[in-house]
Amino acid sequence: MQPALIGRGTWIAVALIGLAAVLIVLANLATAPGSPLHVPNHIVALLGKFLCYAMLAVSLNLVWGYCGILSLGHGAFFALGGYAMGMYLMRQIGTRGVYGHPVLPDFMVFLDYQQLPWFWTGFDQFWFAALMVMAVPGLLAFIFGWFAFRSRVSGVYLSIITQAMTYALLLAFFRNDMGFGGNNGLTDFKDILGFDIQARETRAALFGLSALFLCLFLMLVAAISASRFGKVLVAIRDAESRTRFLGFRPENIKLFVWTLSAMMAGIAGALYVPQVGIINPGEFAPANSIEIVIWTAVGGRGTIVGPAIGAFLVNGGKSWFTGLLPEYWLFVLGALFVLTTLFLPKGLVGTLSQWARQRRQSRRSQSAAPLPAPQPQAAE
Amino acid sequence: MTARLTSSMLYLDNVSVSFDGFRAINELSLAVGPGEMRAIIGPNGAGKTTMMDIITGKTRPDEGTVFFDGKIDLTKHDESSIATMGIGRKFQKPTVFENHSVETNLLLAMSGGLRIKGLLFGSRNTDESERIDSILATIRLEARRHDLAENLSHGQKQWLEIGMLLAQDPKLLLVDEPAAGMTDAETAETARLLRELAQTHTVIVVEHDMDFIRDLGVKVTCLHEGSVLAEGSLDHVSADQRVVDVYLGR
Numbered sequence: 001m002q003p004a005l006i007g008r009g010t011w012i013a014v015a016l017i018g019l020a021a022v023l024i025v026l027a028n029l030a031t032a033p034g035s036p037l038h039v040p041n042h043i044v045a046l047l048g049k050f051l052c053y054a055m056l057a058v059s060l061n062l063v064w065g066y067c068g069i070l071s072l073g074h075g076a077f078f079a080l081g082g083y084a085m086g087m088y089l090m091r092q093i094g095t096r097g098v099y100g101h102p103v104l105p106d107f108m109v110f111l112d113y114q115q116l117p118w119f120w121t122g123f124d125q126f127w128f129a130a131l132m133v134m135a136v137p138g139l140l141a142f143i144f145g146w147f148a149f150r151s152r153v154s155g156v157y158l159s160i161i162t163q164a165m166t167y168a169l170l171l172a173f174f175r176n177d178m179g180f181g182g183n184n185g186l187t188d189f190k191d192i193l194g195f196d197i198q199a200r201e202t203r204a205a206l207f208g209l210s211a212l213f214l215c216l217f218l219m220l221v222a223a224i225s226a227s228r229f230g231k232v233l234v235a236i237r238d239a240e241s242r243t244r245f246l247g248f249r250p251e252n253i254k255l256f257v258w259t260l261s262a263m264m265a266g267i268a269g270a271l272y273v274p275q276v277g278i279i280n281p282g283e284f285a286p287a288n289s290i291e292i293v294i295w296t297a298v299g300g301r302g303t304i305v306g307p308a309i310g311a312f313l314v315n316g317g318k319s320w321f322t323g324l325l326p327e328y329w330l331f332v333l334g335a336l337f338v339l340t341t342l343f344l345p346k347g348l349v350g351t352l353s354q355w356a357r358q359r360r361q362s363r364r365s366q367s368a369a370p371l372p373a374p375q376p377q378a379a380e
Numbered sequence: 381m382t383a384r385l386t387s388s389m390l391y392l393d394n395v396s397v398s399f400d401g402f403r404a405i406n407e408l409s410l411a412v413g414p415g416e417m418r419a420i421i422g423p424n425g426a427g428k429t430t431m432m433d434i435i436t437g438k439t440r441p442d443e444g445t446v447f448f449d450g451k452i453d454l455t456k457h458d459e460s461s462i463a464t465m466g467i468g469r470k471f472q473k474p475t476v477f478e479n480h481s482v483e484t485n486l487l488l489a490m491s492g493g494l495r496i497k498g499l500l501f502g503s504r505n506t507d508e509s510e511r512i513d514s515i516l517a518t519i520r521l522e523a524r525r526h527d528l529a530e531n532l533s534h535g536q537k538q539w540l541e542i543g544m545l546l547a548q549d550p551k552l553l554l555v556d557e558p559a560a561g562m563t564d565a566e567t568a569e570t571a572r573l574l575r576e577l578a579q580t581h582t583v584i585v586v587e588h589d590m591d592f593i594r595d596l597g598v599k600v601t602c603l604h605e606g607s608v609l610a611e612g613s614l615d616h617v618s619a620d621q622r623v624v625d626v627y628l629g630r
Contacts, residue, residue: 228491229499231484235477242475245436246548247463247492256496 009353010222013305014215021211025204041200044207045275050315051210052272057295057307058217059264064293065301066225067257068237069154072289073162074265076169077137079283081266083173084136086186086279087120088129089197093190106188107181117179126193133270134263141262142255149251149258154240163286170284185280192274203275210271214308217264222304224257233257234302294337300347309349386450389414389552389582395434395444396606404430405441406606412552417578419593420586421617422603423627428586429472431603432554436469437462449551464493468550472557472586474537478530482521482540485529486512489547511547519543519573535566542573553577555585559592571595590618590628602627 024047027039056078063069090105099109103116122128144165148158176182195202224230235243236250243250273279282288291314299310314336322329344351388411397405405427412418420428433439434446437459446454454462463469477485490508491499516522519539524532529540538558545553558574559567571592577583578598587593593600593614600617602610604627610620617623 224500227500228487228494228502228504229496231480231488232491232499234479235488238477238479239475241438241459242471242477243488243492244459245463245469246489246544247460249460253496253499 005226006219006222007226007304010218010304013308014218017211017215017218021208025208029200029204041203044203046319048203048207048210048275049272050312051207051214052268052275053292053295053315054308054311055210055214055217055268055271056265056292057299057311058214058221059261059268060292061296061301061303061307062221062224062264063254063258063261064296065303065307066221066230066233066237067254068240069254069258070156070159070293071162071258071261072159072286072293073164073166074261074292075286075289076162076166076284077141077262077265078269078272078288079166079169079173079279079281080137080140081133081269082273082279082283083180083186083269084123084129084132084266085270085273086189087123087132087180088126089189089192089274090186091120091124092192093188096190097188105181105186107184108179111176113179119179130270133266137262137266137269138259141259145255145258149254152251163289166284166289167286170281170286173281173284181280183281185278185282186273187278187280189274189277197274197277206271206275210275213267213271218304218308220264225304229253291333294333294340296347298336298340298344298347300349300351300353303347303349303353306347306349310347313348386411386447387414388412388447389416389449390435390584391445391447391450392431392435393445393447395441395446397430397434397439397441403606405434408444408603408607410601410608412582412584414582415578417574417583417585417596417598419596419598419600419614420584420603421588421590421593421600421627422609425605426603427606428603429556430606432469432556432584432586435462435552435554436467460492463548463550466551467554468545468548468552469554470538470541470545470556470558472560474534474541476529476532476537476540476544479528481526481528482516482532483512483525485540486515486543486547489544492548515543515546518546518576520569535562535570538562538566538570539573542570542577546577551582553581553583555583557586557588559587559589567592568595590614 024039024044027037028041028044031038033040056074060071060074063071093105095102097106099106101109104113108116123132148161153161172178173180174183180186189197191197192202195205232243232248232253236248236253240250269283295311295314296307297310298314299308300306314333317332318329321332340347346354390410390412392408392410395405395408396403408427408431422428430439434441435454437454437457441455448454448465448467452465457465477488480488487504487508490511494502516525519542521536521540521543524536529537532540542555542558545555555574558570562570567589574583574585574596585596599612600614601608602617602620602623609626610617610623618628
């Protein structure tokens with residue numbers, strides 16, 4: 001009996017996301033601002049941002065939920081993808097900048113650069129930038145993971161060095177002489193692939209692309225988790241040293257999935273930047289990376305759609321709550337994490353699907369003995 | 381292929397290892413022939429588990445040689461490659477993948493040699509399905525095929541782990557306390573399983589349960605303080621005064 005490559009639940013989620021995206025775009029573009037059906041531009045922008053966060057949570061879930069690698073630095077891969085896209089958008093400004101320099105972005109003119117730094121070469125080409133969106137986070141993750149996994153660094157020690165990694169990048173990107181705009185980052189974008197970045201249609205297209213990539217990511221994670229590779233990931237998560245005695249090489253398997261996840265996070269960042277119009281070193285802040293973990297935990301790590309749902313719920317809550325009582329949001333976020341860990345260790349989706357499974361089982365068999373709640377186990 | 385250096389399946393010569401000055405294994409020499417089943421007994425701290433750690437690459441000896449299959453120097457390889465070369469291990473505490481079904485546990489045990497591409501794109505072939513069916517029959521867990529391993533009883537987990545060894549199909553099996561914590565009926569069933577395994581594999585069993593070892597009816601090695609104290613049939617070993625003093629008498 002072969003399990004289906006992509007399960008029914010994932011197909012339903014993908015269909016719902018696709019339907020919602022089409023309806024939102026239609027309600028934004030095809031209705032007048034006064035109409036009761038109209039979705040205003042700022043809502044489209046906000047939801048587009050959430051879609052990128054959801055992609056980020058899905059990418060973290062691949063390593064944390066399935067393979068037990070708790071990354072507290074996934075924001076770094078997201079930000080690097082964002083910077084790669086931001087560099088392309090900067091090069092598109094051309095002579096329309098404040099200083100009107102044909103090649104150098106404004107901040108470089110301001111800082112007295114005579115020529116473009118070598119690492120900005122090629123970013124005027126979209127294909128090159130698109131490649132770098134995946135290659136830069138992927139390469140960093142590969143090098144980082146190669147050393148970490150080979151030295152069998154895991155658990156809380158690995159989490160700490162991922163946090164250190166994003167913090168180091170934060171400090172580096174804050175420096176003006178790094179050549180990435182320092183504190184202010186990259187902003188004032190004009191157009192993308194020739195389309196006005198402020199135009200309603202461009203924004204709707206970016207929103208639609210984000211929804212498309214979220215669906216692709218969900219299908220990718222579903223296919224991986226259904227494959228034999230996905231089974232090995234879970235085996236490594238639950239009993240890493242045992243897998244060695246079966247002949248697996250956990251360090252190679254972790255390196256593969258870690259690099260893939262970083263590339264996914266980079267794509268999320270690249271779609272995020274044109275929608276919010278800015279990328280600055282603040283995206284590397286360790287707190288951002290911790291928030292991704294909270295989204296994933298709330299939605300349900302180790303479930304396919306859970307992290308995406310968690311990203312929407314927590315960020316929706318954040319938007320609503322920071323409008324209401326801005327100074328208390330961090331307390332709410334902290335409480336949410338504590339309560340989820342204590343009462344919903346499998347997250348919303350994990351708990352719901354466990355209920356559903358138990359109900360199916362108790363209906364099928366007479367043995368009404370409840371299943372013991374699976375405890376999340378630390379990798380050995 | 382280099383020439384065989386010894387006719388033994390497993391050959392340990394003068395192996396020593398210390399942890400923080402404590403000599404866990406002290407000039408241990410041991411040879412197990414192809415197709416043989418050997419029982420290892422000894423008091424706690426005699427070095428039984430450390431010996432298994434050395435054979436499977438988890439611990440590197442300070443000195444001495446360890447040869448597998450007459451030609452492979454095991455001290456030069458790590459756990460993964462030793463497992464792929466054909467040494468399987470069952471742990472003292474049953475270690476199965478709790479969040480996977482019984483069937484998936486067996487499938488994983490068969491997949492250890494696969495690289496990432498094979499794991500990602502390979503689907504289960506009929507040969508694998510047939511082997512899973514026959515192993516499930518051998519370990520008598522056919523009815524639990526789709527159940528999660530965490531829902532098995534202690535004894536069933538032990539059998540599943542033995543089943544995983546069968547799925548790995550190694551040349552040499554190291555089995556650490558397979559009967560620990562089992563009822564008498566389960567112990568008898570486990571002895572049956574091991575005897576069946578021994579027909580086609582070389583097996584080393586570590587066990588404390590004398591009745592169980594008598595049931596197996598094989599040659600016995602008694603370890604004490606990291607080296608061999610006595611070796612021979614169970615009757616011969618248990619008649620040895622030193623064995624009685626350090627182990628059986630207590």
